[in-house]
Amino acid sequence: MARILVVEDNSLNIKLFCDLLSAHGHDARPVTDSRVALDEAMSFRPDLIITDIQLPYVSGLDLIRAIRREPVLAEVPIMAVTAYAGQGDGERILATGAQAYVSKPISVARFVQEVSALLPKTPAL
Template sequence: MARIMVVEDNALNIKLFCDLLSAHGHEAKPVTDSRVALDTALEFRPDLVITDIQLPYVSGLDLIRSMRAVESLAHVPIMAVTAYAGQGDDERIRSAGAQAYVSKPISVARFVAEVSALLPNEATVA
């Protein structure tokens, strides 16, 4: 079982993501306020972080950069999720430090496949 922190300000999306993760045997930690996401990550010590890019207060890109600057979180894989997939977004998101990028509305199969790919000790679940 992996510990996965989900940073998302949309209640329906956070429920969907957490339900999917729980259904695949993971412990999901929802975070709806990006201002507390870094402290929550330090306390929760996730195996994976899934974050929206378009967040109020602290953007997903800024959160990713902040996590990469903290030694204890620098190695944690990050999957970015956003509804606003424009040209160059993939490169910007990856250069900030995310290993994967999924656009909304998500494909459940792709979401689960990306999560499995980012968790080195997990068997692929489809």
């Protein structure tokens, strides 16, 4: 079971993401206020962070930059979710420090596939 921090200001999206993650056996912690997301990440110590890019207060890009500056979080994979995937946005998101991004509206299959690809593989017993 992976610990996954989900930073999203839209209540429907956060419910969808957390329900999907829980259905796949993960411990999903929702954060709806980007101003507390970094503190939550520091205390929760997630295996993966999923963040919206268009957030009030602290943008997803600024949040990714802040996460990358924290030594205990610097190696945690980040998946960005955005409704505005225009020309060059993907490259800009990845250059900021995310390992992947998914456009909204999300494809459930693609979302689950990206999450699985980003989580550390555990050896089979």
